[in-house]
Amino acid sequence: MTRLIIFDLDGTLLDTIDDLATSVNHALRKNGYPEHELAEYPFFVGNGVYKLIERAMPESARTDENVQRLRQDFVAHYTEHNTDLTVPYPGIGELVAELARRGIDMAVASNKYLEATRKLVTHYFGEGTFRVVLGQREGIAPKPDPTIVYDILSRTGIPPEKTLYVGDSGVDMRTAANAGLRSVGVTWGFRPRKELEDNGARHIVDVPAELLDLV
Secondary structure (H helix, E strand, C coil), X not given: CCCEEEECCECCCEECHHHHHHXXXXXXXXXXXXXXXXXXXXXXXXXXXXHHHHHHCXXXXXXXXXXXXXXHHHXXXXXXXXXXXXXXXXXXXXXXXXXXXCCCEEEEEEEEEHHHHHHHHHHXXXXXXXXXXXXXXXXXXCCCCCHHHHHHHHHHCCCHHHEEEEXXXXXXXXXXXXXXXXXXXXXXXXXXXXXXXXXXXXEEECCHHHHHHHC
C-alpha cells in the first residue's frame, strides 16, 4: 500500500507559468533583453531558477554574472507577485483532500527555490497539509538528482517501496527512477505526454482523480 506521495509543484499541483513568465520578462526588460511569449515558458522551466533565467536570456549574454543579476531581479519581483495568477489545477484540491482523508502522507519536492516553494504550498493548501515541503537549497543539486527525495524519505521514515512520485516532466520521471520510486506522470502540466513516456514514466494520468487508482 502507498503510504507517501511526493509531488512536484510547478505544472503538477499548481499552474504557475503566468507568474513565472511575468517575473522573468520583468527581469529581462529591466536589463535590456528581449522578452518571450507565454507559450515559450513551459520549455524554460523545470531545472531551477538559474536554468530558467539562462534559457530566457540571449545565448550571447549567458555569463554567470549576467544570469545572477537577472536572477536577483526575478526573485525580487516573483516574491511579490507569485500568487497573482497562479492557481491549483482543476481537481487538485479534491485530490489532496481525499488523500488526507485516507491517511496518506504527502510531500512536495520542487526545483523552485525553497522560500517560494513553501510560500506557495502554504498559501494554496494551508499549513500541515504536506508533511515535508522542500525546494531548491544552496549546495544541494537540483532534480533529477535524487537528494531531495532521499531527504523527504529520511524525514518521513517511509521506505521507497511505499512511495509514489508524481510530476509533469522528464526531469520528474528521472528523479523518481534515480531514487528508486514508482513514477506517475501527469498530462495537465507543462510538458507533453511523449516526454513523460520517453523518460520512463511507470504510469500516466490525465486527471488528478485517476491518481487514486494507483495508491
